[in-house]
Amino acid sequence: MRSVRVWLEKDGRAIYTSHLDLNRCMTRAVRRAGIPLWYTEGFNPHPYLMFPLPLPLGQSSDGEPMDIRIETDMTDGEIFDALSRVMPEGFTVKAVREPWDKAGDVAMAQYLITLELADAVQAERTAAVIRSLIDGGELTAEKTGKKGRMKVVKEIKLSELIHRFELSWEGSFIKISAVLSAGSTVNLNPALMLDALCKAGGFEPVYTEIRRQKLLKSDFSDFE
Amino acid sequence: MLSKELKNILLKVQKPGRYTGGELNSVVKDSAGIAVRYAFCFPDTYEIGMSHLGMKILYGLVNEREDAWCERVFAPWLDMEKQMREHNIPLYALESGDPIKDFDLIGFTLQYELCYTNVLNMLDLAGLPVRSGERKALTPIVIAGGPCVCNPEPLAPFVDLFLPGEGEEVTNDIIDLLKKHKALGSTKQEFLKEAAKIQGVYVPSFYSVEYNPDNTVKAVTPSNGAPEKVKKRIVSDLDNCYYPDKFVVPFLEVVHDRTTAELFRGCIRGCRFCQAGFLYRPIREKQAKTVDGQCRALCGSTGYDEISLCSLSTSDYTQLYPLLNGLLEWTEEDRINIALPSLRIDNFPEELMQKISSVRRSGLTFAPEAGTQRLRDVINKNITEDVVMSTVKEAFDGGWTAVKLYFMIGLPTETLEDVEGIAKLAQKVVDEFYHNPNKPKGKSVTVSVSASTFVPKPFTPFQWEAQDTPEAIAEKQKHLFESNTTRKVNISCHKVYTSVLEGVFARGDRRLADVIETAWKSGCKFDGWDDVFDTEKWEAAFENCGISPEFYASRQRSFDEVLPWDHMDYGISKSFLINENKKAHEAVTTPNCREKCSGCGTNKLNGGVCHALCKGMA
Missing domain, CATH: 3.30.70.3190 (Alpha-Beta Plaits)
Known part of the structure; x- marks a missing residue:
């Protein structure tokens, strides 16, 4: 398992996606990309995917960080390519990097x-x-x-x-x-x-x- | 793209994602090369419409064509409608943002009667006259399909043509015909005359209705070469029938937000209250490998982590085991949950339960429908109390602690004793939990009882029955609440008047169109929503039009009365329905179609083939 920070541009009609909806939307995108997400090991396992700072509805962004934990040998470049192919309209993958700073x-x-x-x-x-x-x-x-x-x-x-x-x-x-x-x-x-x-x-x-x-x-x- | 004006509005309304479009897998085309633009309208909110499988199928099917473009339209919620009217924004389609009044086809799917005012409201929001006679031009042609089309009469003056039956083939026929007539520069009348010749097309303006002095229908007479009886269309071979490999994936959470697999159409059960069980006959199954392939494609293109196996009675699917085994081979690894939303209580083996619960535990829902054995025999819900209890026991053994039970109130021949039986049965389920030594430790049980109101529907054996009066329903509901003595059982009931209204429109005739229009003009819309529904406005509308709802809802019809939908042919023979009605009153059950064919007649629609009779299709 390793952590990856994906930077996403959010623009156009996608800005009307609320934070909660964005979470679901991106979980599906990662699934479509064939990137195996790491699941939490609690009573109700769920994929680990979080946004350090939710973007309010109706605002666009040059680059929103999205942290995911994955179970794969894929390189950052491969993840970038795989995600770029499956993004819905309005979302563009700008970068995939190791998370340098803590969300807090x-x-x-x-x-x-x-x-x-x-x-x-x-x-x-x-x-x-x-x-x-x-x-x-x-x-x-x-x-x-x-x-x-x-x-x-x-x-x-x-x-x-x-x-x-x-x-x-x-x-x-x-x-x-x-x-x-x-x-x-x-x-x-x-x-x-x-x-x-x-x-x-x-x-x-x-x-x-x-x-x-x-x-x-x-x-x-x-x-x- | 969205205009600045629309963007300003979107931040003032709740859930703007309902109105933006741009979802994954939505289809955008260059309108320049398009001969027929089709606005597929769902007359309810985005969240409900986007859950509807039929729309997904027809959307994909039309968009496969290079000469047509199908776009989605939903009823804007009250806040959005207010903004749109204030800013003069006409109803637009989500993909292009173009006003739908300029489209060639405007199609509504009529899933429930209480959406009728929304149909009128959407036409009006589009900037079109609601009455078809006032829409003189060839386009847009307003069409409607869905189960309510089995009795389309209350909407007859508003809709240009109805499509009874399944839409896969007839939709393409209509598009082809409209494309031809647009090129020819035909009049609307010329187009409608040709359309009426297609099987599965009903042009209501070509039929005149006469009434008897007692207000019943005397005769329905076709003109312009339209057929005496309009026969519904069906798709014969589901394995080779179009099924989408992509679903539009909504950004916001909708009611059913998952991959939906259709296993078969029709139902072998013949529950006498269930309209769907008769409307979608004959039985046609899909091969398990077809379903598996469709699920793989859809999960891959959407990223959904749940598959819902959807049919009227999923456990009657002859290939359920092979299907589940095949699905589990890949869904477990991909962490995909399988949901079986429509299970029959009596053939739900533990093995099957283990299989689905090994992926993730979903809730457990059973529908005994009636509280006593006598009444279950009347409605032909062939379940005994022993079966209910043994199934529930298995469920508790398997770790379930929440059970939902569905019942109906107001069934023909029902007494207060039957109503009490609902509470008793729920109590027995609670008792079963506490007597079960294998019950999950330290947990309590909840039994949710949902008691809806029975509404007699066309093309069922109960189509002649009187619906309970609002007073009778209210009394029975009260009795049910009083009969419940435990807090482990939660009872919920439907609003009384909405069920009456549903009953009126389900079996209504053309004269109700005035009531719908009057109610809509007085502000009625979203009538299926309890918080919007306005009983007083509806009562006033009936009053103003001089029409009594009781005539339609709570009147017993005789077998020889001409019913307003008698000119619609859904393949079911009337003598079969009469026979079933008589058996109901004798509390005699009918075996399911797989045990013994009862000769409903619908197999004639499919060249004599009904898969209920082909046990374990290869």
Whole structure:
């Protein structure tokens, strides 16, 4: 048995696949590829396949890591080829490597957010609004969490979770490059940040795209 | 590809994966070279439609053709429909995203009566008039198949043509004919006239219905050269009949998300309540090696880790042992689970149980259908209580701790004593568990009792019977709950009014079309969903149309009454059904078709061949 980290681009119609569905979908892909998965040895054996950082529904990604444990002598290159042949539309295998970092080492993620406004005037105005909201450092969002069994709404301060924020605009488009906290303990979904910006700034884009570009460790180096 | 407008909507609805398409093995073609574009519509949610084997077969079959392209369409859920209507997005097909109103064929599969309002709603969402008479152009032609087509009358004014029977051959016939008439520039009427000549095609607008003063049907008269009786189509040789080697693999979890193998069509049992048991006759089996090959291909192309052996009564398959032995040779190694969803309680040997449980343990489900022996004899469910108990004992010996039991309430001749018998039988199963010295240690037993409401259906021996009134059903359900004294038994029942509605449409005539349209206009849809179903709107629709549901549901018919579906020929002789009905009232059983042929007549559809009579086919 050995562990392999598969890097997958997720794009197009595939972005509407939820995390749970993705798990099932990829288990089947690995089966179709003829790669023998290692099964857990518990009471209800299941194949070992996990995503270190689930991608929210509706977002695309340059490279999502997927960790699998396999029982085969196949090389990384052979696995790459076998998987590439069986991927559903919207998924592209970018790399197959030994997992270098532990899943828990993910601390941040870099996103590219594209907003389309009604026209160039709106875009310029909105860009200024967003900039002042971020610079103000007072941006908050409401997040539903759980306290025991109770559902609670808590207010979170976004500025503590935004580590880098660059903004540019051209025509009716605004592009934001942001590094946000990510991981199993502290995580900021860029869609939540965007909602908070829209609400606080009183604007509504006609169209939005969010793409995860890479995962980072706490020292801003790439998660590999 | 998805438009920006659609993408915006998709993030506002639940489960957007229902509406995107792009799944593995879905077929995308260049529409430029396509003569006939076919929108195959399932009038329910994606999750239900994507579980349906018939759709997978016909999808693959049509897409084998270079001149046709079949795409999938499902009923958008309420949230999506709202968004689509707000943003003027017409109903589109998943593969291309193109609006289906521009397609040549729009086909619906009618699996249950409660989907009828969804058919109208989907046509409307597409931007088409729901009445066929108002769709003047040659295309799109709206067609419908599936079991409900055995009595298509309530939908007659909406659908251009119905396809009774099996679709594999007739679908291609229709596509060929439509392709020809498109090229000729024919009118819709010209096309329909030709179509009506094909066996297994029913053009409802070519039949006029007259009624008696007492509201029963007086006569159904064909015109335009359409046949007096429309004979259903069947496929003769299942081994050489098209079966897909690929299934579209959904991203989101659907109801049946696995490889499905069809072992045979038809059923030897002749349970008198079961419409499927009569509709799909005669028996035609597939060879075990055919099934094995199809399973291998499908598991390979989909990556599924479960095979469901699917037929009306799986354990009656004459080659079940060779099939299972063959499958186990490779499925165990590939960690593929085999599920046998339709087992009969009385011929379920331990050896077989061991075989499937060696892969992975699935739940155990039995369907005694009635609580007392007398009533089981009435419905010809030839199972004795001893057999139930010995099978359950074996199951508990084998380590099972959960048993599901299916029953029906409202069967002809049923008394409260019979209803009580359901609770008693469930209690006996619980007792059997605790008396079993080999029961799994430290575990409790759960017996789930599902008591559905019996609905008399066309082409069964009970097609003349009165359905229990809502009041009678409610009383029986209450009695069942009161008869249960243990918490180890969980009882669930169907909603009363939905079963009545199902009964009305199952045996209804054309006059019900107005009720369906009225109900739909008042907002009825997804009537099969308890949380959506609106009893008051339906009651109002019947009221507004001046039609009494009782006339259709709870009225006893005489054997000589002209039934609204009498012009449909499913091969079953009426005298056979009458004889079965009489035997039911005498509580006399009929042996299964393998023991003795009862002469139902359906073998005539297949040149006299019925595989029930060929024991252990080579």
